Amino acid sequence: xxxxxxxxxxxxxxxxxxxxxxxxxxxxxxxxxxxxxxxxxxxxxxxxxxxxxxxxxxxxxxxxxxxxxxxxxxxxxxxxxxxxxxxxxxxxxxxxxxxxxxxxxxxxxxxxxxxxxxxxxxxxxxxxxxxxxxxxxxxxxxxxxxxxxxxxxxxxxxxxxxxxxxxxxxxxxxxxxxxxxxxxxxxxxxxxxxxxxxxxxxxxxxxxxxxxxxxxxxxxxxxxxxxxxxxxxxxxxxxxxxxxxxxxxxxxxxxxxxxxxxxxxxxxxxxxxxxxxxxxxxxxxxxxxxxxxxxxxxxxxxxxxxxxxxxxxxxxxxxxxxxxxxxxxxxxxxxxxxxxxxxxx
Ligand code: ATP
Ligand code: MG
Ligand code: FE
Numbered sequence: 001x002x003x004x005x006x007x008x009x010x011x012x013x014x015x016x017x018x019x020x021x022x023x024x025x026x027x028x029x030x031x032x033x034x035x036x037x038x039x040x041x042x043x044x045x046x047x048x049x050x051x052x053x054x055x056x057x058x059x060x061x062x063x064x065x066x067x068x069x070x071x072x073x074x075x076x077x078x079x080x081x082x083x084x085x086x087x088x089x090x091x092x093x094x095x096x097x098x099x100x101x102x103x104x105x106x107x108x109x110x111x112x113x114x115x116x117x118x119x120x121x122x123x124x125x126x127x128x129x130x131x132x133x134x135x136x137x138x139x140x141x142x143x144x145x146x147x148x149x150x151x152x153x154x155x156x157x158x159x160x161x162x163x164x165x166x167x168x169x170x171x172x173x174x175x176x177x178x179x180x181x182x183x184x185x186x187x188x189x190x191x192x193x194x195x196x197x198x199x200x201x202x203x204x205x206x207x208x209x210x211x212x213x214x215x216x217x218x219x220x221x222x223x224x225x226x227x228x229x230x231x232x233x234x235x236x237x238x239x240x241x242x243x244x245x246x247x248x249x250x251x252x253x254x255x256x257x258x259x260x261x262x263x264x265x266x267x268x269x270x271x272x273x274x275x276x277x278x279x280x281x282x283x284x285x286x287x288x289x290x291x292x293x294x295x296x297x298x299x300x301x302x303x304x305x306x307x308x309x310x311x312x313x314x315x316x317x318x319x320x321x322x323x324x325x326x327x328x329x330x331x332x333x334x335x336x337x338x339x340x341x342x343x344x345x
Contacts, residue, residue, distance in 0.1 A: 001019075001020050001075075001076035001077060001316075001319065002017060002018070002019050002020075002029065002070070002072060002075045002076050002077075003017070003018050003019075003020060003075060003076065003077045003079060003312045003315050003316040003319065004016070004017050004066070004075035004077065004078050004079065004100075004308070004312055005017075005018075005079045005080070005081075005111070005116070005308040005309060005310065005311030005312030005313070005314075005315055006063075006078065006079070006080040006081070006093045006096060006097045006100075006308055006311060007080075007081045007093060007113070007116070007306055007307060007308045007310070007311050008055045008059070008080075008081065008085075008089050008090060008092050008093030008094075008096075009081045009083070009084065009085025009086065009089055009090055009093070009113045009306065010046060010051065010085055010086060010089060010138070010139055010306055011035055011036045011037050011040060011046045011051045011054070011089075011306075012033050012034070012035045012036075012037075012305065012306035012307065013033065013034045013035075013036075013054070013055050013058035013059055013062050013092075013093070014031075014032065014033045014034075014062070014306060014307040014308035014309070014311075015030070015032050015062045015063050015065075015066035015308040016028075016030060016031050016032070016066065016307055016308030016309030016310070016311065016312045016313075017029040017030040017031075017066055017067075017069075017070040017072070017075060017308075017309075017312060018123065018309060018312045018313060018316055020316045020319070020320055024126075024127050024320075025122075025126055025127070026122060026123045026313055026316055028123055028309060029069070029070035029071075029072075030065075030066040030067070030069035030070040031066075031069075031302070031303075031307055031308070031309045032062045032063075032065040032066040032069065032308070033062070033302075033305075033306075033307050033308070034054075034058035034061070034062050036050060036051055036054035036055075036058075037180065039054060040179070041178065041179045041180075042179075043179075044169065044173055044179050045166075045169060045179070046086070046138065046139075048086045048087075048088055048089065049088070051086060051088070051089045052086070052088035052089050052091070052092060055089055055092035055093065056092055059092060059093070059096045060096075063096070063100070066308070074100075074104040074106065075104075075106060076106055076107075077106055077107045077108075077109060077315065077319060077325075078097050078100055078101040078104070078106055078107070078108050078109070079097070079108075079109040079110075079111045079311050079312055079314070079315030079316075080093050080094050080096075080097030080098075080108075080109070080110060080111060080311065081093055081094075081111060081112075081113040081116065081311050082094060082110035082111060082112070082326075082330060082331075082332055082333060082336065082343045083112065083113065083332055083333035083334055083335065083336030083343070084112075084113060084114065084333065084334055084335055084336045084337075085113055085139075085334060086334065087332065087334045090332040090334060091332055094110070094330075094332050098328050101328070102328065107325035108325055108326055108327075108328055108330075109315045109318065109319065109323070109325055109326050109342060110326040110330040110342060110343040110344075111311050111314050111315050111318075111341070111342055112314070112336055112338060112340055112341050112342065112343075113306075113310075113311070113336075114135060114140065114142060114144075114153070114338040115149075115153055115314045115338065115341045116310035116311045116313065116314045117133075117135050117137075117140075117272035117273055117304075117310055118133045118135070118144065118146055118149065118153065118270055118272055118314075119149050119310060119313040119314035119317055120272065120299055120303045120304075120307075120309060120310035120313045120314075121270050121272065121297050121298075121299045121303075122149065122313060122317070123299070123303065123309065123313055124297075124299045124300060124303065125297045125299075128146065128148075128149050128268075128270070128297075129267075129268050130146065130147050130148070130266050130268070131146050131261075131266055131268035131269060131270050131297070132144065132145060132146070132156070132257055132260050132261040132264065132266050132268070132269050132270070133145075133146050133153075133269075133270040133271070133272060134253060134257045134269065134270070134271050134272070134285075135271075135272045135273045136163070136164040136165060136253060136271070136272075136273045136274075136275035136276060136278075136281070137163065137164075137165045137273030137274045137275055137305075137306075138163060138165035138166055138169065138180070138274060138275070139163050139165070139166070140158075140163050140165075140273060141158060141159040141163045141164045141165075141213050141215075141253075142155060142157070142158045142338060143155070143156040143157040143158070143211045143213075143256060143257060143260055144156060144338060145260070145264055145266070146270070149314070149317050150317045150318055150320070150321035150323075150341075151341075152339045152340070152341060153338050153339060153341065154339065155337070155338050155339065156210065156211045156260050157210045157211030157212040157213060157256070157260070158212060158213070159212070159213045159214065159215060160203070160212050160213070160214050161214055161215060161216035162215040162216050162219060163215075164213070164215060164249055164253065164275050165180075165182055165273070165274060165275040166215075167215040167216075167218060167219050167249060168180075168181045168182040168185050168246075168249070168275065168278075169181040169182065170219050171185060171219060171222050171242075171245050172184050172185050174219075174222060174223055174226055175188070175226070175236075175238050175241060175242060176238075182274070182275055182277065182278060183277070185242045185245065185246055186246065186277070186278055186279055186280070188238060188239050188242040188243075189239065189242040189243040189245075189246045189280065190243075190279075191239040191243075192237070192238075192239030192240040192241070192242055192243030192244070193239075193240050193243060194240075194243040194244055194246070194247040194280070195244075195247075196237065196240035196243070196244060197225060197237070197240050197241055197243075197244035198244060198248075199218055199221050199222060199225075199244050199245055199247075199248040200217060200218060200221050200248070201218075201248055201251060201252045201255075202214035202215060202216075202217045202218055202252065203252075204252055204255065204256070211256050211259070211260045213252065213253070213256065215249065218245065218248055218249070222241060222245050225241065226241065246278065246280050247280060249278075249281070250278065250280040250281040250283075250284045250285075251284065253281060253285075254281065254284040254285045254288050255288070257269055257285070258288045258289065258292050258294065261292070261294060262292065267293065267294045267295060268294060268295045268296075268297060269285065269289055269294055269295070269296050269297070270297045270298075271285060271296070271297070271298045271299075271304070272299065272304055273304055273305075274304055274305040274306070276298055276301075276304045277301050277304065277305075282298065285298070314341065318341060318342055323342055324344070326342060326343055326344050326345070327344065327345045329345060330343050330344065330345055331343075
């Protein structure tokens with residue numbers, strides 16, 4: 001079957017189309033994304049009202065482009081992100097998905113955004129073995145245990161304060177860099193010495209059952225360091241600060257991900273989310289997975305940021321596993337837990 005995915009949980013309007021080939025692999029037919037990221041730049045973060053309005057304007061044109069790219073009039077199923085995400089933004093995609101599914105008379109599936117970030121990897125690397133997945137983006141930081149992508153996903157840990165990408169955005173602002181901050185910090189860090197300024201690694205001592213993260217203390221440590229330099233009338237070594245901050249984030253994320261995998265006896269790590277673009281995170285993940293004898297799977301960057309294909313991918317796996325369609329009355333859930341891959345009613 002040909003499965004469509006619609007995404008509107010944050011600042012990307014996405015419509016993706018995949019074909020389930022029967023032997024468990026997915027073929028990409030269309031991946032259309034419109035982003036409102038530039039409209040949020042001067043506010044230093046995603047403004048929900050602006051995102052919702054941008055989704056309204058982009059939804060139908062993005063849908064038309066996706067259908068044209070795939071060369072189809074309609075798919076065999078419509079999947080949509082039902083949560084988690086921004087309430088108003090989610091509503092736009094969900095309303096559109098219900099309308100298209102009803103008009104085309106095809107089944108409707110209300111899908112979890114976070115599971116989509118994991119499932120999209122199967123498009124690139126084929127069937128997924130039991131794995132630990134690390135999702136890092138502007139809104140999310142989750143460590144997950146995925147036994148089978150068609151079954152409920154178990155959350156091992158999440159951030160107790162800021163998301164990893166959000167910490168990059170905040171530190172970039174502190175250093176006078178632009179938004180989104182991740183790419184700017186990454187670029188500047190290349191010119192710095194990552195051992196020159198050592199910042200704290202939050203929540204790395206605890207050996208509790210969960211694998212949670214904290215990044216707000218790190219952000220405060222960076223702010224204190226910058227303030228102290230300024231008070232002393234000394235220049236701020238911005239490249240070293242960027243490199244030291246990035247090192248702290250990448251160190252904690254990869255250390256905890258590999259530790260969780262070892263604890264569970266799992267030998268595959270999957271990365272997802274827009275902050276996986278970070279060069280040091282990728283480098284450390286590769287090093288540490290290799291050292292632990294683990295396989296690292298990272299989808300190409302365009303599939304790591306929010307898109308419709310990831311929703312189609314998770315939907316296709318659930319459909320293949322025999323999932324019944326969701327009811328058209330299914331309600332958006334901004335706080336949907338990762339364990340619920342599909343909302344039925
Ligand atoms: P969601 O949280 O719902 O997935 P989002 O729009 O916040 O949505 P993405 O679009 O997936 O997240 O990713 C954007 C985030 O990734 C921003 O916080 C940005 O700073 C961060 N990011 C992008 N490139 C890099 C990089 N090279 N290094 C670190 N962070 C990065
Ligand atoms: Mg985004
Ligand atoms: Fe996302």
